Amino acid sequence: MSDAPSTLVIVPAGKMGHEVQCVGVAEALGATPDILRVTLRPPWSWLAPHGPAQPSLSHHIATDADLVLASGRQAIPLARAIARRQSPRPLVVAIQAPRTNPADFDLVWANTHDRLSGPNVITSVTSPNRLTKDGLAVAAAHLRARLPDLPTPWVGVLVGGTSQSYRFGPDEAAALGDALATFAARHDVSLVITPSRRTGEDNVDVLEARLAATPHWIWRGEGDNPLFGIYGGADAFVVTCDSVNMIGEASFTGKPILAWPLPGGRAKFGRFHEAMVAHGAMRWFDGTWPAASYPSFDTTAAVAAAIRERLLEAPGGNAPGQNAGAGFSRKPARP
Known part of the structure; x- marks a missing residue:
């Protein structure tokens, strides 16, 4: 992929931890993301992440982004609705364990300690961030x-x-x-x-x-x-x-x-x-100087590389989570 994917980040309003992780991944892909901070009203907030997308957000389902990154319980219903769109649609990635079936998405990243697994799940000890x-x-x-x-x-x-x-x-x-x-x-x-x-x-x-x-x-x-x-x-x-x-x-x-x-x-x-x-x-901590030498973690780059690979794969199928590249089709590269 020669150009940065147009990217929509969906996160709960006020949850900076979720936002930082998504924005860090977007920046590692060379993208400047649009950020949609959602606040769900009852009963939609009670039903998240398992329930449907709040109707007032339904117009976002037709996003023309290449990539959607979503994190946080309130963001998951809308991201799942986007992933269920007919092709062509964005690649939809859940950043953090979504607390729902990972097969609802094209790709899921989760911490190793969450013990989440699946054919479209990638895990790491540490989380994505915005550090360079x-x-x-x-x-x-x-x-x-x-x-x-x-x-x-x-x-x-x-x-x-x-x-x-x-x-x-x-x-x-x-x-x-x-x-x-x-x-x-x-x-x-x-x-x-x-x-x-x-x-x-x-x-x-x-x-x-x-x-x-x-x-x-x-x-x-x-x-x-x-x-x-x-x-x-x-x-x-x-x-x-x-x-x-x-x-x-x-x-x-x-x-x-x-x-x-x-x-x-x-x-x-x-x-x-x-x-x-x-x-x-x-x-x-025991009061002694913490002499240590270890390979530093760069989870952000690893997650971005996995997403870039999925964006480059040939589209096919009609449902998220079944095969790499299933259910989405990228628009032609921008000049």
């Missing part, structure tokens, strides 16, 4: 210019928060802060810290108080998000164990990762952590 080596180098230079007085080397600290599976409150923030202060003093490093939306301002206050005597900088929402600069500029990472995305993104760099345990957990998180440890990308 050049982008991280530029972001790192910007962050160094932003923090000229913070001594190097830096350790990036990526803090999640309370979720359905984990708890992060004042006690957990205090314990993390104390451990980071000891770690920074022991290894003579500065800490560059970014909390997430789930961390909570009160917990960030607790963490910052515990680091009063430690060279550090915490992003409190002022200015651009420094996350990419931290990935590019830090020599190692401490990441709370609740976030598959943050640990996975850190592993794109090939730099060592220390995971900080939190109360709670689920079996699928355990499988993810075990796979990261087995790969050599992650160790559990």
Whole structure:
């Protein structure tokens, strides 16, 4: 395929994790996607992902895109309706396990820890993202210019928060802060810290108080998000164990990762952590320097390559998920 596919991304409104993964794949294909952020009303929201597409979104079924990337429970009904169109229609790809029959789509990507399988399913330990080596180098230079007085080397600290599976409150923030202060003093490093939306301002206050005597900088929402600069500029990472995305993104760099345990957990998180440890990308925090060397993960490029292959295959058949290229037909390449 010599030209980038015109791409429609369908994601639930406000779910940046879903959007980032889809947009990252689109960008790896050279596409600038149109993004449709959907918010379903009852009863359609109650029925998703198994129910039909909300009627008010039906006009999107006739999209003339070459490729549709969909992620998230609310996005699945519309993507499935597009996949059921008669040929010619777009190639329809579900990014993340769709919680429905993967045969409803032409291609499905899912994390290995989701234990999803099928002839049109591809899996990987980590998730797609928007990271590139050049982008991280530029972001790192910007962050160094932003923090000229913070001594190097830096350790990036990526803090999640309370979720359905984990708890992060004042006690957990205090314990993390104390451990980071000891770690920074022991290894003579500065800490560059970014909390997430789930961390909570009160917990960030607790963490910052515990680091009063430690060279550090915490992003409190002022200015651009420094996350990419931290990935590019830090020599190692401490990441709370609740976030598959943050640990996975850190592993794109090939730099060592220390995971900080939190109360709670689920079996699928355990499988993810075990796979990261087995790969050599992650160790559990024990206060020692995380010396490690491992092949970095570039899931985005792998998913994009699989999609590109499907787009290049000869169309045929009349239903998604049966054969490679089944049920869709690309429009002629644009000049």
